[in-house]
Amino acid sequence: MNKSGSGGSTAAVMIQGTGSNVGKSLIVAGLCRLFSNRGLAVRPFKPQNMSNNAAVTADGGEIGRAQALQAMGCRVPLSVHMNPVLLKPETDTGAQVIVQGKRFGTMRAREYGRQKETLLPKVLESFSKTELESDLVIVEGAGSPAEINLRAGDIANMGFAEAADLPVVLCADIDRGGVIASVVGTHAVLEAQERDRIKGYFINRFRGDPSLFEDGMREISSRTHWQGLGVVPWFADAGKLPAEDALGLEDGFGSGGLKIVVPVISRIANFDDLDPLRLEPGVTLELVQPGDPLPGDADIVLLPGSKSTIGDLEFFRKQGWDIDLKAHHRRGGHILGVCGGYQMLGKTIADPIGIEGSPGLVEGLGYLNVETVLTPEKSTVYAEGEHIGSGAGFSGYEIHIGRTSGPDCERPMMRLKDGHTDGAISEEGLVSGTYVHGLFTSDGFRSAYLRSFGASSTLAYDKSIDRILDDLAAHLEIVLDTEAFLKIAKAR
Numbered sequence: 001m002n003k004s005g006s007g008g009s010t011a012a013v014m015i016q017g018t019g020s021n022v023g024k025s026l027i028v029a030g031l032c033r034l035f036s037n038r039g040l041a042v043r044p045f046k047p048q049n050m051s052n053n054a055a056v057t058a059d060g061g062e063i064g065r066a067q068a069l070q071a072m073g074c075r076v077p078l079s080v081h082m083n084p085v086l087l088k089p090e091t092d093t094g095a096q097v098i099v100q101g102k103r104f105g106t107m108r109a110r111e112y113g114r115q116k117e118t119l120l121p122k123v124l125e126s127f128s129k130t131e132l133e134s135d136l137v138i139v140e141g142a143g144s145p146a147e148i149n150l151r152a153g154d155i156a157n158m159g160f161a162e163a164a165d166l167p168v169v170l171c172a173d174i175d176r177g178g179v180i181a182s183v184v185g186t187h188a189v190l191e192a193q194e195r196d197r198i199k200g201y202f203i204n205r206f207r208g209d210p211s212l213f214e215d216g217m218r219e220i221s222s223r224t225h226w227q228g229l230g231v232v233p234w235f236a237d238a239g240k241l242p243a244e245d246a247l248g249l250e251d252g253f254g255s256g257g258l259k260i261v262v263p264v265i266s267r268i269a270n271f272d273d274l275d276p277l278r279l280e281p282g283v284t285l286e287l288v289q290p291g292d293p294l295p296g297d298a299d300i301v302l303l304p305g306s307k308s309t310i311g312d313l314e315f316f317r318k319q320g321w322d323i324d325l326k327a328h329h330r331r332g333g334h335i336l337g338v339c340g341g342y343q344m345l346g347k348t349i350a351d352p353i354g355i356e357g358s359p360g361l362v363e364g365l366g367y368l369n370v371e372t373v374l375t376p377e378k379s380t381v382y383a384e385g386e387h388i389g390s391g392a393g394f395s396g397y398e399i400h401i402g403r404t405s406g407p408d409c410e411r412p413m414m415r416l417k418d419g420h421t422d423g424a425i426s427e428e429g430l431v432s433g434t435y436v437h438g439l440f441t442s443d444g445f446r447s448a449y450l451r452s453f454g455a456s457s458t459l460a461y462d463k464s465i466d467r468i469l470d471d472l473a474a475h476l477e478i479v480l481d482t483e484a485f486l487k488i489a490k491a492r
Contacts (some may be wrong), residue, residue, distance in 0.1 A: 020143050031473075035486070037470070045082055046083045070082070084122055166197075213231055254278060268304050273304060282457065302335075303341025347363070387449070391448075413434045
């Protein structure tokens with residue numbers, strides 16, 4: 001039943017990709033805004049996501065950051081039902097499993113492969129709840145349906161499309177090359193009923209004159225009998241929108257006078273903390289890749305969040321970054337740690353029950369006189385309050401395990417609305433840490449923080465993201481056959 005209660009079926013369509021990182025998430029966000037601008041009640045949905053860049057819902061659940069951006073495209077609050085299964089990698093072979101916003105357990109890949117089919121009822125339950133408040137649901141797949149070795153028990157692509165009886169539109173990325181082979185090859189490896197479920201396709205990230213690919217579109221359509229819905233030219237402002245995948249953290253940003261340096265640790269998490277900083281004209285944000293030294297001309301070294309704090313602390317030291325950080329601090333440079341980065345800056349991190357591996361105690365970097373104990377309870381809450389140093393208001397969220405305490409916590413960074421304080425500042429004032437993510441999205445806090453280092457802020461962050469979503473929607477309106485797309489969704 002749709003939101004009007006008329007008894008009709010809610011329109012829904014699933015966008016699957018010829019591979020990972022073909023631009024599905026961004027296209028869904030743009031289409032959500034496009035159809036929302038037409039007055040439809042639109043909702044995003046992703047059955048299974050894998051990302052350490054999570055967002056916190058109003059009721060304290062977790063979903064993928066891409067679904068948070070898509071919800072912003074729809075102009076609706078976040079819901080755990082938009083992304084009922086979220087996998088948060090902790091090692092190369094294992095991940096924390098979040099189901100309907102809450103921690104379900106930690107599993108190795110093979111174990112999850114055996115368990116994932118049992119999660120389908122929860123996924124379908126969340127999809128039904130999403131349908132109830134929607135005129136249109138735009139579903140995003142994960143990876144590619146052509147990964148037929150993973151088809152058994154699939155809940156992310158065709159397995160879900162068949163269970164929910166959804167039509168599918170295929171997204172292919174021409175920028176990586178071989179786009180004709182990727183679409184035709186997908187057609188070749190799918191089962192007949194799965195091929196029939198795909199009603200159309202489009203080509204994404206085209207550079208140059210799209211008319212030059214008309215012959216390519218005809219060739220794909222003749223070989224697959226799928227309807228071509230258009231060619232999407234490269235959208236220049238895509239890089240200004242929040243990224244979900246750490247693979248996007250490859251370059252520096254800006255050329256402002258204030259230099260903020262971020263070491264890219266192996267399990268970096270919730271790195272959307274960096275998004276507002278990379279858009280500030282007065283800031284140069286440099287992302288330091290493993291193997292490269294921390295530059296000696298940094299004003300601030302920002303240690304980001306981590307999905308595996310102890311493992312990333314070891315990784316940090318293996319890069320020699322602990323030596324670079326010591327030199328930075330000795331020169332009078334400032335250090336800010338967020339969440340896992342905050343924990344690393346303390347004297348010790350204890351893991352008495354082996355949450356992140358073998359039970360034990362490790363030495364931290366020692367810049368804050370605090371100690372952290374990792375506990376199984378997970379904090380996932382909205383956080384609002386004021387920055388004690390400037391009085392600037394902020395809103396953000398906490399998403400962490402562990403409790404941190406010690407003398408430097410008597411000099412907290414933040415005063416929360418519930419009366420508690422958060423974070424710590426070193427005695428000489430050069431080092432600070434906080435559990436609050438998303439601080440820099442608050443224009444008031446970001447402006448005050450940058451001003452304390454002599455940099456001005458001219459960015460209205462949320463408004464800029466909203467404007468880019470409108471521009472993306474307008475971009476897609478021109479280049480895609482959106483009426484055919486809507487017809488496919490309604491013919492479900």
